[in-house]
Amino acid sequence: MSSPYTKALSAIDAAHSLDPKKVTVNGAEIPYELHYAQKMFDHLSNRLPGASEPLRLAVRAQHFRRWEVPRDSYPMTRIGYHAWRTFLKKRQAELVQQICIESGYEADVAARVASLIRKEDLKDDEETQVLEDVACLVFLDDQFEQFEREHDEDKIVGILKKTWGKMSERGHELALQIPMSERPLELVKKALAG
Structure with a gap:
């Protein structure tokens, strides 16, 4: 019989698998949000190897069904x-939170997962800070080089400082x-020096 954690994780990944945007990883095409969730998990294992179940679920669901609400659906x-x-x-x-309840978690555990996803008490809650660290690490590791090609240097340096x-x-x-290529690394150094 599956545990609530296994059920919730499977439901989260099943939703990620519906993302129409695809990326190629190691020669295989996979849904982008599934790739993103896996990167989040990888960085969590470095940041906090013994992470709690609620934190692991929140990290895995950081961008849950995000593609359904595109950025351009709000003013640019x-x-x-x-x-x-x-x-x-x-x-x-x-x-x-609903997935957690349907998977067999008690309401307080499901509420904790939701609180982490909302990044509540960021500066006072260690687990929320870990989730934020992991999201920033994935940005730097997986998204920054593409982002760097699409924006001017001042904007990039400002975003790196905020990150x-x-x-x-x-x-x-x-x-x-x-590991970063030469130009992104140069921008990171510039942001940290300023």
Whole structure:
């Protein structure tokens, strides 16, 4: 018989598998959000090897069904971006909380998973900080090089500074171990020097 954790993880990954956007990893095409969730898990295992079940589920569901609410469904402004992100966190938390309950978790555990997905008490809750570190590490490891090609240097340096400011000291240590090509590494150094 499957545990609540196994059931919830399977349901989360089944939803990720529906993402129409695909990426090629090791020669195989997979849904982007499944790839993203796996990267999140990989970085969590480095950041906090003995992570609790609620944290592991929240990390796995960080972008749960995100493709269903595209960025351009909100105004393409800074305020629009923040409104989009706020809506996504709330929506993702509610959907995953329901999955946890349907998988057999008690209401308090499901609520904890949702709280982590919403990144509540970021500076005071160690697990929320771990989730934030992991999200930042995945950005730097998996998304930054593409992002760097699409934006001007000032914007990139500003975003790197904000990303760095969200992370813990342990997150910083792990970020500095991520292999990067010459230009992205140069931008990271510039952001950290400023």
